Amino acid sequence: MTRRQLHLNAFLMSTGHHEASWRLPESDPYASVDLAHYRDLARIAERGTFDSLFLADGPVLFNHVGQRPSGVLEPLTLLTALAVATEHIGLIATASTSYNSPYNLARRFASLDHISGGRAGWNIVTTAGADAARNFGLDDEPAHATRYERAAEFLDVARKLWDSWEDDVVVADKAVGVWGDERKIHPPRHRGTHFSVEGALNVPRGPQGYPLLVQAGSSQDGRHFAARHAEAVFTAQQTLGDAQRFYADLKARAAAEGRDPDHLKILPGIVPLIGATEAEARAHERVLDEHIVPEHGLQHLERLLRLEPGTLRLDAQLPADLPPESAIEGAKSRYTLIVELARRERLTVRELIGRLGGGRGHLTFAGTPEQVADAIEKWFGLGAADGFNIMPALLPSGLALFVDHVVPILRARGLYRTEYGPRGTLRDRYGLPRPVNPYTVPSLTHA
Amino acid sequence: MTRRQLHLNAFLMSTGHHEASWRLPESDPYASVDLAHYRDLARIAERGTFDSLFLADGPVLFNHVGQRPSGVLEPLTLLTALAVATEHIGLIATASTSYNSPYNLARRFASLDHISGGRAGWNIVTTAGADAARNFGLDDEPAHATRYERAAEFLDVARKLWDSWEDDVVVADKAVGVWGDERKIHPPRHRGTHFSVEGALNVPRGPQGYPLLVQAGSSQDGRHFAARHAEAVFTAQQTLGDAQRFYADLKARAAAEGRDPDHLKILPGIVPLIGATEAEARAHERVLDEHIVPEHGLQHLERLLRLEPGTLRLDAQLPADLPPESAIEGAKSRYTLIVELARRERLTVRELIGRLGGGRGHLTFAGTPEQVADAIEKWFGLGAADGFNIMPALLPSGLALFVDHVVPILRARGLYRTEYGPRGTLRDRYGLPRPVNPYTVPSLTHA
Numbered sequence: 078m079t080r081r082q083l084h085l086n087a088f089l090m091s092t093g094h095h096e097a098s099w100r101l102p103e104s105d106p107y108a109s110v111d112l113a114h115y116r117d118l119a120r121i122a123e124r125g126t127f128d129s130l131f132l133a134d135g136p137v138l139f140n141h142v143g144q145r146p147s148g149v150l151e152p153l154t155l156l157t158a159l160a161v162a163t164e165h166i167g168l169i170a171t172a173s174t175s176y177n178s179p180y181n182l183a184r185r186f187a188s189l190d191h192i193s194g195g196r197a198g199w200n201i202v203t204t205a206g207a208d209a210a211r212n213f214g215l216d217d218e219p220a221h222a223t224r225y226e227r228a229a230e231f232l233d234v235a236r237k238l239w240d241s242w243e244d245d246v247v248v249a250d251k252a253v254g255v256w257g258d259e260r261k262i263h264p265p266r267h268r269g270t271h272f273s274v275e276g277a278l279n280v281p282r283g284p285q286g287y288p289l290l291v292q293a294g295s296s297q298d299g300r301h302f303a304a305r306h307a308e309a310v311f312t313a314q315q316t317l318g319d320a321q322r323f324y325a326d327l328k329a330r331a332a333a334e335g336r337d338p339d340h341l342k343i344l345p346g347i348v349p350l351i352g353a354t355e356a357e358a359r360a361h362e363r364v365l366d367e368h369i370v371p372e373h374g375l376q377h378l379e380r381l382l383r384l385e386p387g388t389l390r391l392d393a394q395l396p397a398d399l400p401p402e403s404a405i406e407g408a409k410s411r412y413t414l415i416v417e418l419a420r421r422e423r424l425t426v427r428e429l430i431g432r433l434g435g436g437r438g439h440l441t442f443a444g445t446p447e448q449v450a451d452a453i454e455k456w457f458g459l460g461a462a463d464g465f466n467i468m469p470a471l472l473p474s475g476l477a478l479f480v481d482h483v484v485p486i487l488r489a490r491g492l493y494r495t496e497y498g499p500r501g502t503l504r505d506r507y508g509l510p511r512p513v514n515p516y517t518v519p520s521l522t523h524a
Numbered sequence: 525m526t527r528r529q530l531h532l533n534a535f536l537m538s539t540g541h542h543e544a545s546w547r548l549p550e551s552d553p554y555a556s557v558d559l560a561h562y563r564d565l566a567r568i569a570e571r572g573t574f575d576s577l578f579l580a581d582g583p584v585l586f587n588h589v590g591q592r593p594s595g596v597l598e599p600l601t602l603l604t605a606l607a608v609a610t611e612h613i614g615l616i617a618t619a620s621t622s623y624n625s626p627y628n629l630a631r632r633f634a635s636l637d638h639i640s641g642g643r644a645g646w647n648i649v650t651t652a653g654a655d656a657a658r659n660f661g662l663d664d665e666p667a668h669a670t671r672y673e674r675a676a677e678f679l680d681v682a683r684k685l686w687d688s689w690e691d692d693v694v695v696a697d698k699a700v701g702v703w704g705d706e707r708k709i710h711p712p713r714h715r716g717t718h719f720s721v722e723g724a725l726n727v728p729r730g731p732q733g734y735p736l737l738v739q740a741g742s743s744q745d746g747r748h749f750a751a752r753h754a755e756a757v758f759t760a761q762q763t764l765g766d767a768q769r770f771y772a773d774l775k776a777r778a779a780a781e782g783r784d785p786d787h788l789k790i791l792p793g794i795v796p797l798i799g800a801t802e803a804e805a806r807a808h809e810r811v812l813d814e815h816i817v818p819e820h821g822l823q824h825l826e827r828l829l830r831l832e833p834g835t836l837r838l839d840a841q842l843p844a845d846l847p848p849e850s851a852i853e854g855a856k857s858r859y860t861l862i863v864e865l866a867r868r869e870r871l872t873v874r875e876l877i878g879r880l881g882g883g884r885g886h887l888t889f890a891g892t893p894e895q896v897a898d899a900i901e902k903w904f905g906l907g908a909a910d911g912f913n914i915m916p917a918l919l920p921s922g923l924a925l926f927v928d929h930v931v932p933i934l935r936a937r938g939l940y941r942t943e944y945g946p947r948g949t950l951r952d953r954y955g956l957p958r959p960v961n962p963y964t965v966p967s968l969t970h971a
Contacts, residue, residue: 099703106696106703110638110728112608136627138726142693142704148728154635157601161559161608178623180583180659188601191557211722212627246589249553254817256546256553257589275658279585281557281595370701 084464086129087122095470097368116162125480128506129167137209144373160193167503169198174231183238190283195502198289205407225298227271237265241277286512295410304330309342311466320461342463346439351478358443374430391427446482530940531911533576534569542917544815563609572927575953576614584656591820607640614950616645621678630685637730642949645736652854672745674718684712688724733959742857751777756789760886767908789910793886798925805890821877838874893929
């Protein structure tokens with residue numbers, strides 16, 4: 078029997094996940110719009126036989142440009158360029174169900190799936206925040222529950238569009254002049270609450286049928302959505318216990334939805350800070366943290382917690398009277414994670430900023446390659462993860478260190494693939510089935 | 525003084541513009557979703573030092589899959605992949621102002637412009653037809669004038685978004701920790717009839733400022749829009765006289781709008797059918813036409829003319845009582861072109877279908893390379909064109925024949941570039957200025 082194997086995803090972000098990463102000598106301040114930078118990162122990840130690359134996104138200018146690199150390449154566009162520059166690695170783009178049309182977005186993912194030979198993935202987000210809403214004609218963000226309701230209908234329509242072509246439409250009878258079989262085209266004729274979509278997609282069904290469906294919110298609405306629809310989940314977990322509870326909860330929810338729990342892969346985020354010795358790794362972390370401008374972190378934290386500017390004090394703890402998660406309309410799980418982290422470890426705002434600056438609340442782990450591999454093996458073995466979302470603090474060096482020093486250990490322990498093997502789709506890498514087109518009549522050969 | 529030079533655009537379409545092209549032996553029936561096919565075409569066009577590639581588009585399944593290859597890769601996605609596979613050639617994608625959001629589309633074009641090093645172009649279309657409307661929650665297409673009104677506001681917002689970053693935002697002061705100058709970010713805060721868009725784009729201003737702005741409708745609304753906004757116009761003209769009148773009209777309109785008429789390049793479409801002798805070219809045309817299934821063409825023509833199925837007879841002329849262009853809500857200029865062509869040459873429906881099957885009403889020219897070059901030089905010299913939109917009937921061979929046999933003649937005559945020369949943007953190729961950001965204070969050096 079084959080031993081269960083880890084899955085690894087590289088979460089790319091310009092000069093790295095640490096907010097001060099751009100200030101280090103190796104970093105190119107223009108990296109966020111530089112295709113060559115991302116091509117290098119993709120090739121490093123492919124050298125490490127990663128399952129996939131991932132790009133976060135929101136249709137809004139997030140950062141204050143005074144503070145850190147802002148402005149990025151649109152993810153599906155960038156990943157399409159990277160599809161041509163790579164051969165094997167999966168390409169997961171974040172795209173919003175609140176600020177897209179199903180027809181347009183389903184087309185784009187189907188197109189990327191064709192172009193990449195079946196390597197497209199979609200991180201389905203509902204997009205929190207009034208700033209994004211105001212870029213699309215709304216005055217404020219729709220309510221959390223409304224956004225998830227729209228997301229479910231959006232995905233329903235997208236599936237109908239991807240299934241609107243059966244896999245074997247093309248007849249290609251040149252002699253007679255018949256290209257395809259019209260009976261194998263199935264217009265959605267969808268009339269719902271949020272969308273009406275009449276016609277078939279204008280892209281044939283892609284190599285994967287659907288792109289890999291990914292989800293990253295951990296609120297109750299988010300978990301419900303993930304249990305029903307997601308095939309991979311990116312999550313922020315600070316402790317082994319929290320991660321185990323989240324893992325067990327989501328697998329149980331998937332089973333309760335009638336799904337094979339193994340068809341939902343859970344990947345906690347990890348920010349590895351790697352050194353030849355533990356002391357070297359900690360020194361590297363300290364250098365990064367020392368480059369954080371605390372006042373910038375303070376403003377960022379106030380926005381995350383939906384507080385008025387000037388509410389927080391750097392050397393005090395968070396106020397006791399923060400609202401409960403239920404009162405927050407956007408990014409609920411991130412809100413709770415930050416508040417619980419600060420309360421659990423009695424962090425001052427300054428300390429909390431340092432912790433968040435490293436990777437926005439994901440598990441930061443500083444140590445030797447063996448220590449990082451040990452942590453990964455432990456979480457993987459103890460029911461906390463099917464793999465990891467690797468979020469290097471500094472790019473490209475952090476990814477290269479992981480690939481060249483941690484990956485070989487994981488391989489030597491038999492936990493991780495040593496090569497990609499025969500050309501496969503992103504679904505193949507994650508051990509997920511290709512969705513059957515519901516219109517396709519099963520073969521009667523074995524009836 | 526440098527002699528005025530031709531501009532050439534390659535209008536790519538799966539196996540070619542002739543509707544029966546897919547039935548010929550060289551054609552791959554799966555070409556429309558095959559990146560390798562398009563990469564080959566792009567490289568042939570680049571070998572011919574073409575200014576640009578172009579892809580048409582509508583967010584709807586156009587063709588009847590029984591009749592000819594249907595389903596394509598989404599143009600901006602495909603052109604992003606081709607950006608990586610090419611070095612010099614411009615990349616012009618069609619995208620609809622009726623069925624996109626300005627924020628999303630402006631992002632995608634800015635991203636492609638960065639990725640391609642300044643080679644992005646946008647063919648701005650309003651998208652005719654109820655079928656497309658019904659894929660986006662509408663019951664019928666918006667009125668022609670409403671679509672153009674929305675297009676004008678869409679472009680206004682897109683420009684504000686592309687200008688929301690001045691060119692020199694980035695300070696990159698690593699020592700102090702200041703990445704950019706906030707004062708050089710200008711959120712549109714747009715509140716209009718069709719759109720409200722508050723925030724700045726999340727992509728820095730691209731190498732070209734704006735993508736090259738292209739337009740292809742020749743109705744009165746279309747000409748008005750082109751005269752105000754377009755920098756290149758693709759047009760279908762059947763006779764030298766018609767082309768000269770169109771050219772003079774559009775240049776005059778541009779001047780009346782206060783623009784330099786030379787900053788609006790006019791490129792009629794031409795379907796070249798090339799043979800070693802004229803007889804060979806005509807034989808090739810005949811082979812293509814013989815592969816048309818007349819009943820398919822009949823149905824297609826009825827849809828184009830908005831007639832009930834069964835109205836037309838193959839061996840009769842068009843009915844005398846067709847509605848005037850003013851009664852047509854979509855694709856007005858195409859409608860008039862077809863009706864006038866049929867009336868002028870007293871074509872039967874069968875003959876008209878043969879003519880349209882070759883390139884949908886564009887000028888088809890069968891002859892030797894010298895004859896094709898002569899026609900091009902004539903139109904170019906007599907005030908009918910600044911260049912041509914080359915629409916090969918059969919791909920890839922039709923493009924290769926043009927590049928390897930017609931282009932050398934045009935070069936020898938001094939009408940066309942012999943090499944790309946130093947790396948330049950698409951605007952540089954067409955001799956168009958880079959738009960100045962209105963927020964950027966002019967240098968006072970020479971004040």
